[in-house]
Amino acid sequence: QKEVEQDPGPLSVPEGAIVSLNCTYSNSAFQYFMWYRQYSRKGPELLMYTYSSGNKEDGRFTAQVDKSSKYISLFIRDSQPSDSATYLCAMMDNTGKLIFGQGTTLQVKP
Amino acid sequence: GAVVSQHPSWVICKSGTSVKIECRSLDFQATTMFWYRQFPKQSLMLMATSNEGSKATYEQGVEKDKFLINHASLTLSTLTVTSAHPEDSSFYICSARLGAEQYFGPGTRLTVT
Numbered sequence: 001q002k003e004v005e006q007d008p009g010p011l012s013v014p015e016g017a018i019v020s021l022n023c024t025y026s027n028s029a030f031q032y033f034m035w036y037r038q039y040s041r042k043g044p045e046l047l048m049y050t051y052s053s054g055n056k057e058d059g060r061f062t063a064q065v066d067k068s069s070k071y072i073s074l075f076i077r078d079s080q081p082s083d084s085a086t087y088l089c090a091m092m093d094n095t096g097k098l099i100f101g102q103g104t105t106l107q108v109k110p
Numbered sequence: 111g112a113v114v115s116q117h118p119s120w121v122i123c124k125s126g127t128s129v130k131i132e133c134r135s136l137d138f139q140a141t142t143m144f145w146y147r148q149f150p151k152q153s154l155m156l157m158a159t160s161n162e163g164s165k166a167t168y169e170q171g172v173e174k175d176k177f178l179i180n181h182a183s184l185t186l187s188t189l190t191v192t193s194a195h196p197e198d199s200s201f202y203i204c205s206a207r208l209g210a211e212q213y214f215g216p217g218t219r220l221t222v223t
Contacts, residue, residue, distance in 0.1 A: 032210045034211070034212075036214070041201070041217070041219070042216055042217060043114075043116075043203050043205075043214035043215050043216045043217045044154070044203070044214045045214070046211060046212070046213060046214075049210070049211055051210070088153060088154070092210060095159075096142060096159075096207060097144070097156060097159065098144075098156070098205075098212055100153045100154050101153065102152070102153045103152075103153050
């Protein structure tokens with residue numbers, strides 16, 4: 001079993017839809033949770049960063065962490081074609097290393 | 111925001127030669143940088159952790175003599191792929207740590223012919 005599980009998709013939605021992306025993990029020691037967006041042939045871009053359980057909102061993006069269920073989510077409201085990318089969840093272990101999910105490919109159709 | 115650059119962005123080299131990739135944190139100092147490798151349609155695979163002023167820590171299965179890492183200053187880490195072979199062709203990405211956050215460079219595409 002991988003430490004971090006993420007459905008690779010692809011996920012296709014119409015423009016304006018609410019997108020829900022999720023990851024589960026097995027290591028209860030994870031404290032920091034990140035979401036990265038990666039466009040093709042580019043480096044990942046940090047979108048959201050959350051410490052421990054709770055919600056965090058930034059514009060159209062909301063990150064949720066439920067440590068009791070070992071489940072994290074990223075919601076994108078009013079999705080745009082420019083949101084089409086691969087979304088990677090990542091968790092930091094106690095050595096400072098990031099453990100990534102497989103990434104979910106999202107396509108937002110105009 | 112925190113910016114990380116990589117150079118070159120794309121390199122083609124012949125089998126048997128060595129290639130050096132630079133990773134720089136432009137507007138912050140990073141005592142720790144990371145090097146990743148990414149194959150098409152796959153997630154990032156951590157190769158090594160680079161600490162300023164000390165030896166890099168390599169992940170299991172990564173050949174330290176083949177992938178030489180030098181973190182000579184708080185803003186620069188280099189990855190040298192020695193005696194490159196076609197199977198080393200990949201997308202190499204570095205990141206720099208700022209607090210609990212990691213910021214990634216744009217990546218370097220290496221093609222070994």
